[in-house]
């Protein structure tokens with residue numbers, strides 16, 4: 001297979017900073033498109049992967065799965081896109097397309113293993129996939145998204161992960177006008193969850209550890225904020241919510257939140273992956289048919305629906321632009337919850 005080299009930013013091991021490197025991309029196959037990456041969002045998963053928080057990171061690691069750019073080449077059988085169009089790529093670049101999940105447009109749950117945009121097993125080249133902290137990416141067209149023309153392009157990037165990851169559970173659990181939704185954690189995912197839930201007509205509460213984020217949350221559209229460390233505030237929302245989206249990236253006690261679910265309500269984890277130290281207290285679940293669930297990004301069809309919804313309702317994240325050379329500092333700030341509310345890399349900076 002023919003390949004070419006592009007500049008990228010990645011890390012050779014879990015303990016080293018990200019730095020400039022060269023990676024290989026394949027020449028387009030008949031069904032591929034080649035995208036010049038203009039902007040790439042910075043997800044907490046990028047940090048988890050670069051630092052091997054989940055185990056299993058393959059090095060060198062080039063993160064980035066909130067990708068928008070302009071198409072520079074298309075394969076001979078490509079029908080949805082042409083050179084010069086804008087396109088987006090999220091967390092997935094391929095799946096088997098044959099299993100029950102894929103047939104139901106749930107490629108993220110592909111039984112044969114979907115291919116992550118980074119750290120996935122590359123089906124074309126040997127080794128693993130490299131993400132969006134790079135000049136160009138080549139992706140099969142069925143995993144590329146159309147970008148609504150009216151939206152500010154650099155702010156669209158975070159929709160490709162933070163947007164779809166919060167949209168998918170909102171839709172799956174049927175959030176609509178009047179639903180009572182709570183969001184735990186005001187970061188990249190959390191602030192999109194507030195905006196999208198409001199867009200669907202829900203009444204939205206934020207749970208945060210950070211009193212200094214109260215005004216921001218209200219400005220973002222939240223109807224109320226509960227500081228999760230204040231027990232008296234937690235009491236006031238007992239039994240209230242139909243759905244809670246928990247975006248906290250690290251182990252935390254979820255029992256206090258389960259108690260704030262309404263009868264038949266669901267708390268859906270999208271942040272932490274791993275063992276919980278605090279055991280789940282089952283009486284509120286059994287006595288009130290409450291559920292604790294999880295959710296992973298969203299399928300390609302659903303991602304397009306989310307993008308189109310954001311286009312119609314003009315919903316975009318709050319972003320802070322950075323140069324790629326600032327990425328290590330951005331990770332440190334993300335660990336301190338010091339980001340309002342998503343970093344987006346201007347990929348022109350990689351040309352410097």
Ligand code: NAP
Pocket residue numbers: 042043044045046048161162165184185186187188189190207208209210213247248249250252269270271272295296297334335337339341
């Ligand atoms: P982020 O921007 O860093 O936001 C996380 C927020 O959680 C923080 O702003 C903070 O909000 C709260 N928080 C952080 N550390 C905490 C702790 N130790 N205890 C309690 N609260 C804490 O991260 P993100 O990019 O939104 O990602 C959130 C998580 O979702 C990450 O673990 C990421 O890997 C994961 N993720 C999952 C999927 C999926 O498909 N399921 C997709 C994308 C990302 P407050 O200051 O308001 O408390």
Ligand code: ZN
Pocket residue numbers: 043044045046065091161162
């Ligand atoms: Zn992500």
